[in-house]
Amino acid sequence: MSTSAFDPDPDLLWTPSNASLTQTSFFREKINSTYSLSLANYEQLYEWSISHRGAFWSSLWDWENVIGHKGDHVVDESSSPEGNPLWFKESKLNWAENQLRHHEQYPDEIAIIQTSESTSIYTPTTKRVTQYELNRLVGKVQRSLISSGIEKGDRIGFWGGNVLEAVIVLLASSSIGAIFSSAASDFGVDGVKERLEQIKPKILFVTNGVVYNGVIRPLLHLLPDLLSKLSNPPEKLVMIDHLPSELVSSSISSSMSIISKDASNKTIGCNWDQWIDTNEGETVFEKLDFNDPIWILFSSGTTGKPKAIVHRQGGMLLDSMREHHLAGDISMGDVFFYYTTPGWMMFQYLVSSLSTGCTIVLYEGSPLKSPSYLFNLVDELAITIFGTSAKWIEVISKSFPDSDIKDNHGLFSLKQILSTGSPLPPNLFDFIYEKIKKDVLVGSITGGTDICSVFAGRNTSLPVYRGEIQSRMLGFALDTDGPPNTPGELICRQAFPIEPLGFWPLEGHGFLPADVEEAKKRFKESYFKGDEGIWYHGDYVQITPSRSSNSGGILMLGRSDGVLNPGGIRFGPTDIYSVLEGSEFSELGIEETLVVGLMVDGGADEKVVLFVKMKSGRPLDENLIKRIKTAIRLARSARHVPSKIIQVSDIPVTLTNKRVEVPIRKLINGAPVSSINPATLRNPECLEAYAQLGEGMRREEGICV
Numbered sequence: 001m002s003t004s005a006f007d008p009d010p011d012l013l014w015t016p017s018n019a020s021l022t023q024t025s026f027f028r029e030k031i032n033s034t035y036s037l038s039l040a041n042y043e044q045l046y047e048w049s050i051s052h053r054g055a056f057w058s059s060l061w062d063w064e065n066v067i068g069h070k071g072d073h074v075v076d077e078s079s080s081p082e083g084n085p086l087w088f089k090e091s092k093l094n095w096a097e098n099q100l101r102h103h104e105q106y107p108d109e110i111a112i113i114q115t116s117e118s119t120s121i122y123t124p125t126t127k128r129v130t131q132y133e134l135n136r137l138v139g140k141v142q143r144s145l146i147s148s149g150i151e152k153g154d155r156i157g158f159w160g161g162n163v164l165e166a167v168i169v170l171l172a173s174s175s176i177g178a179i180f181s182s183a184a185s186d187f188g189v190d191g192v193k194e195r196l197e198q199i200k201p202k203i204l205f206v207t208n209g210v211v212y213n214g215v216i217r218p219l220l221h222l223l224p225d226l227l228s229k230l231s232n233p234p235e236k237l238v239m240i241d242h243l244p245s246e247l248v249s250s251s252i253s254s255s256m257s258i259i260s261k262d263a264s265n266k267t268i269g270c271n272w273d274q275w276i277d278t279n280e281g282e283t284v285f286e287k288l289d290f291n292d293p294i295w296i297l298f299s300s301g302t303t304g305k306p307k308a309i310v311h312r313q314g315g316m317l318l319d320s321m322r323e324h325h326l327a328g329d330i331s332m333g334d335v336f337f338y339y340t341t342p343g344w345m346m347f348q349y350l351v352s353s354l355s356t357g358c359t360i361v362l363y364e365g366s367p368l369k370s371p372s373y374l375f376n377l378v379d380e381l382a383i384t385i386f387g388t389s390a391k392w393i394e395v396i397s398k399s400f401p402d403s404d405i406k407d408n409h410g411l412f413s414l415k416q417i418l419s420t421g422s423p424l425p426p427n428l429f430d431f432i433y434e435k436i437k438k439d440v441l442v443g444s445i446t447g448g449t450d451i452c453s454v455f456a457g458r459n460t461s462l463p464v465y466r467g468e469i470q471s472r473m474l475g476f477a478l479d480t481d482g483p484p485n486t487p488g489e490l491i492c493r494q495a496f497p498i499e500p501l502g503f504w505p506l507e508g509h510g511f512l513p514a515d516v517e518e519a520k521k522r523f524k525e526s527y528f529k530g531d532e533g534i535w536y537h538g539d540y541v542q543i544t545p546s547r548s549s550n551s552g553g554i555l556m557l558g559r560s561d562g563v564l565n566p567g568g569i570r571f572g573p574t575d576i577y578s579v580l581e582g583s584e585f586s587e588l589g590i591e592e593t594l595v596v597g598l599m600v601d602g603g604a605d606e607k608v609v610l611f612v613k614m615k616s617g618r619p620l621d622e623n624l625i626k627r628i629k630t631a632i633r634l635a636r637s638a639r640h641v642p643s644k645i646i647q648v649s650d651i652p653v654t655l656t657n658k659r660v661e662v663p664i665r666k667l668i669n670g671a672p673v674s675s676i677n678p679a680t681l682r683n684p685e686c687l688e689a690y691a692q693l694g695e696g697m698r699r700e701e702g703i704c705v
């Protein structure tokens with residue numbers, strides 16, 4: 001693969017050196033020969049995949065050699081997303097069996113590398129687990145789950161670090177048809193409680209602690225509080241010694257006594273090593289329906305309790321193969337790292353790549369222990385696919401303003417850099433190509449918790465253009481709700497197999513009918529509008545005109561509920577963020593910004609309000625305000641220039657570190673702080689200040705307060 005020196009398009013940053021040797025091209029040839037077609041490029045393949053969905057998803061099943069029984073049925077082609085049809089109704093498969101499918105043929109290949117942050121008093125060893133060993137461990141955990149009384153449809157909870165045991169429990173859970181759900185070690189007790197209370201797991205796994213940024217953070221001492229807050233605590237608690245017990249021993253002993261006290265009523269605690277089956281045996285896989293639930297993810301909606309999104313076994317399997325193997329060309333020999341925690345869907349995204357035969361890297365710790373920390377890891381582990389967040393790339397770009405990362409790190413193995421979490425602005429594409437590596441595919445990917453996959457993203461068969469997501473993914477009828485070539489909300493017009501089954505509780509799991517009905521209503525309100533039946537994804541985007549037959553790239557402009565509309569000009573918050581996130585404003589002291597609309601004229605119009613968090617000790621003075629306004633006017637337009645630019649001490653972010661416009665827009669327009677669910681935010685203590693600022697602004701505007 002190489003950069004193209006001759007293409008006149010100034011936005012072209014990278015071109016695959018041999019697009020015809022990618023999985024996407026091979027698959028297109030296969031489709032052409034099977035259906036006697038002559039699809040000539042990605043654009044034509046994409047159009048075919050959405051106009052022949054049954055044939056596409058069925059061919060994908062065959063192409064990926066899914067282990068299972070396919071049957072004849074694929075989907076009712078006339079069904080809408082709101083109809084949420086069953087897919088592959090006659091099929092039987094198991095997600096975990098497919099993830100572990102290389103253990104017999106390639107027992108010695110490394111499936112997982114586990115690495116963790118060290119402290120001055122503790123240096124963890126890097127663990128390498130072979131395909132054989134992983135399958136064996138999953139078998140042991142599977143048998144222990146069964147002995148613990150876990151059956152198909154029961155929920156299994158996990159709270160803790162990004163560790164090997166989390167992956168093993170996830171695989172073992174799917175192997176018997178149980179439903180997995182996890183929370184990250186940095187979620188507070190209330191955040192975990194809100195999740196577990198909704199799904200009522202029978203068993204909970206907890207790591208004893210993690211190291212983050214040099215600090216030991218024990219978890220077990222929080223368990224008594226958590227258990228006492230649950231109306232229906234898990235019957236069993238399994239504690240995983242991720243850290244040596246002497247580093248967290250005081251917290252263990254205090255929590256164990258309280259767990260034992262609870263044990264007479266409810267929860268019985270034990271240690272992973274005591275719990276896990278000591279016998280050897282076969283790992284068996286329950287043949288499940290394509291539409292059986294596999295895991296529950298939580299979306300960080302900021303009002304009400306988090307939405308408990310239930311995904312399906314078959315959809316998660318088939319689409320992850322499309323994503324990692326077909327679109328990403330990941331295969332055995334690749335080493336795939338994604339910086340994530342078990343509290344983010346990128347954990348499932350990463351684990352789901354095991355089916356390709358690649359090695360996945362689990363890293364537990366801070367991604368910013370030093371700016372070069374993860375680049376060293378790339379060299380040390382020969383990582384080929386490196387995934388991170390746009391925020392991390394931004395921070396790194398500010399930490400290395402003058403030095404070339406490529407001069408200090410080999411990065412020879414690196415083929416792809418993936419980014420998600422928030423839009424990757426054009427200047428960060430430039431940063432990667434100039435400072436990190438020239439010959440690398442930069443895959444900005446977007447999808448999220450709602451689909452636990454990617455709607456648009458990395459595509460090894462297509463070029464990379466500055467600021468653009470490469471392509472819409474095969475099989476998804478994606479569009480915007482506006483006229484062509486204008487920004488609009490991202491929609492999916494046709495039913496798709498990774499549509500969630502619904503919000504928990506689903507019918508048939510012993511929950512109150514009223515709760516099931518409420519979950520159904522909330523699901524409908526979350527993704528559908530009017531009676532069109534199409535899926536509204538909640539992202540504000542623009543599909544660009546097709547270049548190099550990519551069928552159009554995607555520009556991410558923000559969340560659709562954060563769209564601004566001053567004087568009838570609609571634009572996304574990203575239009576402002578991308579101007580202010582370069583190194584120029586970082587050097588001037590800007591740390592973070594948030595932009596929202598203040599309703600004026602009785603709601604008929606709005607004014608753009610920009611909140612700015614400054615680096616410690618740096619003021620937001622008149623000079624800087626002037627520079628901000630000028631930069632926005634020059635880069636965007638006079639209509640984009642904020643009416644008010646206000647310094648704040650903190651910008652609210654979700655538990656997965658995404659900044660949130662919606663609650664702040666509500667607060668400054670008069671909603672009470674109590675209307676925002678604090679457990680969904682990492683720093684809810686900052687909300688009160690926004691409510692007060694809103695009150696002041698409304699007074700200034702002559703709006704009744």
Ligand SMILES: CC(=O)CC(=O)O
Nearest residue numbers: 420421445446447448
């Ligand atoms: C793939 C994604 O979209 C991940 C996220 O931002 O949550």
